[in-house]
Amino acid sequence: MVNYIEASSAPLKNTGAIRLYGPDAFEGMRRACQLTARCLDELAAIVKPGLPTDAIDRFVFEYGMDHGAYPATLNYRGYTKSSCTSINHVVCHGIPNDKPLREGDVVNIDVTYVLDGWHGDSSRMYTVGTVKRAAERLLEVTYEALMRGVAAVRPGARTGAIGEAIQTFAENERCSVVRDFCGHGVGRLFHDSPNILHYGRANEGPEMREGMIFTIEPMINLGRPHVKVLADGWTAVTRDRSLSAQYEHTVGVTATGCEIFTLSPGGLDRPGLPPL
Numbered sequence: 483m484v485n486y487i488e489a490s491s492a493p494l495k496n497t498g499a500i501r502l503y504g505p506d507a508f509e510g511m512r513r514a515c516q517l518t519a520r521c522l523d524e525l526a527a528i529v530k531p532g533l534p535t536d537a538i539d540r541f542v543f544e545y546g547m548d549h550g551a552y553p554a555t556l557n558y559r560g561y562t563k564s565s566c567t568s569i570n571h572v573v574c575h576g577i578p579n580d581k582p583l584r585e586g587d588v589v590n591i592d593v594t595y596v597l598d599g600w601h602g603d604s605s606r607m608y609t610v611g612t613v614k615r616a617a618e619r620l621l622e623v624t625y626e627a628l629m630r631g632v633a634a635v636r637p638g639a640r641t642g643a644i645g646e647a648i649q650t651f652a653e654n655e656r657c658s659v660v661r662d663f664c665g666h667g668v669g670r671l672f673h674d675s676p677n678i679l680h681y682g683r684a685n686e687g688p689e690m691r692e693g694m695i696f697t698i699e700p701m702i703n704l705g706r707p708h709v710k711v712l713a714d715g716w717t718a719v720t721r722d723r724s725l726s727a728q729y730e731h732t733v734g735v736t737a738t739g740c741e742i743f744t745l746s747p748g749g750l751d752r753p754g755l756p757p758l
Contacts, residue, residue: 484676484688489669496667496674502693503669507600508734508741511669511695514551514602515732515743518595521545522606523748529608531585535567538591539578546595554594554601554672561716566592566605573660573701573709573718573726585611588621590728594672601668603697604744605730606751616704617725621753623655624702624727631680631698635690635733635740641678642686648700649681660701660726662709662718667696668732690735695743699730 489501503511521542528541543564546553553564561577568576568590569583576590583589592605607621627648634643649659665678676688680700705724712719720726729751733740745751 486691489693494670496671498675500667500675500688500691500694501669502691503695503734504693507669507695510598510600511602511732511734511743514595514597514600515604516602516747517546517549517551517597518593518602518604519744519746519751521593521595522591522604523746523750525591526608526750529583529589529591529610531611532582534580534582535569535576535578535589536580538567539563539565542591542593549597551595551597554596554603558672564593566590568592568717568726568728570725571720571723573703573720574663574728575716575718577714577716583610586613586617588613588617588725588727592728592730599670601670601672602744603668603672603730603732605699605728607727607729607753618753620657620702620704620725620727623652623657624700625729625751625753627652627659627680627700627702628698628729628731631700632731632733632740632742634684635698635735637690637692637735637737639690640685640687641676641690642682643684644698645679645682645687646684652700652702658703658705658707660703660707660709663699663701665697665699665730667694669695692735692737694735695732697730697732699728701726701728
């Protein structure tokens with residue numbers, strides 16, 4: 483049985499109940515998520531061959547500090563970085579280091595800022611120099627899968643509608659959907675209920691209700707969906723070393739559909755397209 487609870491009266495821990503937020507919370511999430519989106523916009527001009535991912539991480543930390551925000555991943559369950567940088571066959575949770583990006587790489591940068599207690603969570607793919615057409619196509623498919631998932635968000639539908647929309651599109655494009663990771667409730671907590679699966683059937687999962695806030699963040703592979711986590715305990719890679727891509731938005735369920743809190747102010751969250 484799924485329990486829903488008014489967020490203002492819920493304890494600040496994941497109890498399994500789904501929080502329903504009001505207008506003030508939506509405004510707080512807008513501010514936090516737009517700060518994250520602006521940081522990701524700034525990174526578009528920085529990512530290039532020869533740049534170590536540690537430099538990306540340093541930028542994320544300093545940008546947050548300059549704007550009164552703290553990176554949620556820093557010291558989260560022992561994680562020591564302010565962002566995740568996942569390159570090529572790394573599915574998610576890649577740890578920034580001193581290794582430079584190379585021409586032809588694709589990299590996901592995942593940033594979550596905590597601003598006034600609210601978590602703004604988003605990630606995007608970046609191309610490093612000129613990339614192969616197969617990589618471009620994977621980014622296009624992954625972004626479209628995300629947006630089809632977002633389009634399925636509305637009160638009265640079930641969260642399985644999100645997964646079905648993503649899975650149907652990705653598999654029709656001869657790509658696969660990673661099963662091992664999912665989206666999640668977010669707000670005052672970094673990770674909250676419900677889990678948002680990126681596969682499934684429209685009649686499965688909790689009913690979406692106005693006031694819910696969660697991430698949708700499909701990981702799509704060119705090869706098979708299977709992943710493994712490396713010895714560092716964080717870095718997840720494709721078992722067949724095929725390319726993987728991910729895009730992530732934080733959304734809030736409204737009376738008629740949803741609001742995307744993490745849209746790029748400059749239109750830079752869409753692969754292969756110039757700024758608006």
